[in-house]
Amino acid sequence: xxxxxxxxxxxxxxxxxxxxxxxxxxxxxxxxxxxxxxxxxxxxxxxxxxxxxxxxxxxxxxxxxxxxxxxxxxxxxxxxxxxxxx
Amino acid sequence: xxxxxxxxxxxxxxxxxxxxxxxxxxxxxxxxxxxxxxxxxxxxxxxxxxxxxxxxxxxxxxxxxxxxxxxxxxxxxxxxxxxxxxxxxxxxxxxxxxxxxxxxxxxxxxxxxxxxxxxxxxxxxxxxxxxxxxxxxxxxxxxxxxxxxxxxxxxxxxxxxxxxxxxxxxxxxxxxxxxxxxxxxxxxxxxxxxxxxxxxxxxxxxxxxxxxxxxxxxxxxxxxxxxxxxxxxxxxxxxxxxxxxxxxxxxxxxxxxxxxxxxxxxxxxxxxxxxxxxxxxxxxxxxxxxxxxxxxxxxxxxxxxxxxxxxxxxxxxxxxxxxxxxxxxxxxxxxxxxxxxxxxxxxxxxxxxxxxxxxxxxxxxxxxxxxxxxxxxxxxxxxxxxxxxxxxxxxxxxxxxxxxxxxxxxxxxxxxxxxxxxxxxxxxxxxxxxxxxxxxxxxxxxxxxxxxxxxxxxxxxxxxxxxxxxxxxxxxxxxxxxxxxxxxxxxxxxxxx
Numbered sequence: 001x002x003x004x005x006x007x008x009x010x011x012x013x014x015x016x017x018x019x020x021x022x023x024x025x026x027x028x029x030x031x032x033x034x035x036x037x038x039x040x041x042x043x044x045x046x047x048x049x050x051x052x053x054x055x056x057x058x059x060x061x062x063x064x065x066x067x068x069x070x071x072x073x074x075x076x077x078x079x080x081x082x083x084x085x086x
Numbered sequence: 087x088x089x090x091x092x093x094x095x096x097x098x099x100x101x102x103x104x105x106x107x108x109x110x111x112x113x114x115x116x117x118x119x120x121x122x123x124x125x126x127x128x129x130x131x132x133x134x135x136x137x138x139x140x141x142x143x144x145x146x147x148x149x150x151x152x153x154x155x156x157x158x159x160x161x162x163x164x165x166x167x168x169x170x171x172x173x174x175x176x177x178x179x180x181x182x183x184x185x186x187x188x189x190x191x192x193x194x195x196x197x198x199x200x201x202x203x204x205x206x207x208x209x210x211x212x213x214x215x216x217x218x219x220x221x222x223x224x225x226x227x228x229x230x231x232x233x234x235x236x237x238x239x240x241x242x243x244x245x246x247x248x249x250x251x252x253x254x255x256x257x258x259x260x261x262x263x264x265x266x267x268x269x270x271x272x273x274x275x276x277x278x279x280x281x282x283x284x285x286x287x288x289x290x291x292x293x294x295x296x297x298x299x300x301x302x303x304x305x306x307x308x309x310x311x312x313x314x315x316x317x318x319x320x321x322x323x324x325x326x327x328x329x330x331x332x333x334x335x336x337x338x339x340x341x342x343x344x345x346x347x348x349x350x351x352x353x354x355x356x357x358x359x360x361x362x363x364x365x366x367x368x369x370x371x372x373x374x375x376x377x378x379x380x381x382x383x384x385x386x387x388x389x390x391x392x393x394x395x396x397x398x399x400x401x402x403x404x405x406x407x408x409x410x411x412x413x414x415x416x417x418x419x420x421x422x423x424x425x426x427x428x429x430x431x432x433x434x435x436x437x438x439x440x441x442x443x444x445x446x447x448x449x450x451x452x453x454x455x456x457x458x459x460x461x462x463x464x465x466x467x468x469x470x471x472x473x474x475x476x477x478x479x480x481x482x483x484x485x486x487x488x489x490x491x492x493x494x495x496x497x498x499x500x501x502x503x504x505x506x507x508x509x510x511x512x513x514x515x516x517x518x519x520x521x522x523x524x525x526x527x528x529x530x531x532x533x534x535x536x537x538x539x540x541x542x543x544x545x546x547x548x549x550x551x552x553x554x555x556x557x558x559x560x561x562x563x564x565x566x567x568x569x570x571x572x573x574x575x576x577x578x579x580x581x582x583x
Binding site for chain 1: 274277424
């Protein structure tokens with residue numbers, strides 16, 4: 001559950017960057033939607049952290065680990081997507 | 087000025103990272119595997135399968151100890167748990183020296199397995215390097231300090247921490263190695279900072295002994311006793327200790343801990359009239375490694391207890407506990423393991439990057455650098471040594487004398503072989519050859535046990551012996567990945583030639 005939230009958040013953050021917009025969507029997004037994505041991303045990350053904090057110390061440790069995994073997944077999918085494009 | 091500062095940090099990063107880097111790679115890889123120490127031990131002792139935790143474990147253990155070592159100074163019983171389903175008993179004989187045995191928790195029958203250190207080999211290697219005196223610990227200590235230096239200077243050097251957060255561009259030579267180093271480093275950053283710092287804490291009394299020297303005149307044992315709470319000898323003349331009494335003590339201890347279970351039982355002077363029974367709570371029940379305990383006299387009265395020390399002890403216990411991560415369940419343990427591997431990958435890519443950056447641009451001067459050869463010997467050589475250890479565990483005869491030493495020899499000799507190979511061959515060929523060798527060793531390790539009846543991967547799948555199945559699967563996955571990487575490297579080399 002937290003992992004999905006983190007994954008969504010990081011994906012939004014990733015998509016708010018021009019370079020990755022080209023990788024994943026083939027074209028850059030308008031500035032406004034980039035900003036919206038960035039806000040959504042941070043909000044999702046903050047929400048997941050808040051959930052973890054409310055669940056106690058073990059959940060916070062899990063959150064940190066899940067952050068690493070989710071970022072790894074997003075980075076790997078960026079690489080794969082850009083490799084497919086000529 | 088700012089650029090100058092950054093350049094200084096880059097210089098510091100590349101040199102503080104290089105020499106300790108090889109050592110840190112070994113420490114990180116063996117440390118990551120140590121998260122699965124119990125599982126690796128189970129895998130390396132296949133004869134112990136079929137045991138299961140049982141409420142009668144303490145009773146049976148006392149029976150066995152009274153039979154085997156009635157006059158011992160100390161008995162220790164490690165009760166079985168979900169991760170380790172056998173009881174381990176240990177006693178300190180009259181003439182000193184420790185002996186240990188494994189018992190089936192349900193029957194108290196002695197389980198005879200092959201002699202092996204199991205996962206403990208990697209655990210000790212992680213901070214001790216199996217080096218004489220305390221040399222290994224000191225080296226690891228300095229490496230950990232260098233790690234903190236490298237991390238902090240690395241963060242300053244890394245220009246675009248957030249902009250490159252998700253960026254990995256493959257097949258671009260040096261650029262790709264830098265990307266990989268950055269991504270692995272940034273992703274594992276919280277873990278790496280935590281683990282290097284807490285790692286130093288675990289060795290702190292060794293490299294900063296001054297406080298103990300001053301306050302305790304160098305008597306480390308007295309210091310440890312104060313930290314864990316004073317030992318109280320029971321003075322009342324109590325009846326001789328019996329199995330049912332110990333069982334009763336364990337149950338009453340568990341009633342005093344609302345959410346805790348007993349993990350370890352220590353019996354001091356079991357044969358005398360002043361016997362005491364100390365019950366420690368399981369280390370998976372709290373993050374802190376400052377374990378709480380209760381001490382009873384032989385007639386079952388509570389004579390002393392430790393519910394956690396002052397703030398300093400508590401902080402130390404938390405930091406120490408965080409490093410060991412014995413509290414973690416399945417998911418969290420896997421996350422720790424994965425973060426550890428990411429850290430290992432960061433160190434490995436950093437070492438490779440160092441070489442790629444400085445490789446002579448002129449292909450006509452093909453003399454490879456020593457660092458490049460060392461990279462092959464360490465980055466590929468250590469996993470080969472670990473795989474050789476696992477395979478040696480399977481191939482050496484189970485009843486052989488001095489078996490533990492032979493397993494260690496397999497580890498170190500194969501590592502030396504990898505070193506020699508890296509020194510003799512051009513690095514490109516050595517890389518491919520050694521990665522292929524790693525793949526073959528990993529694929530071979532699960533096979534011998536399959537010929538043993540009622541054992542091996544397929545039998546374990548049928549009996550739901552997940553710990554052993556997972557180690558086998560991890561070996562097979564590593565083997566296949568290594569072979570795939572070697573063949574990819576081989577085709578690319580042919581294409582370049």
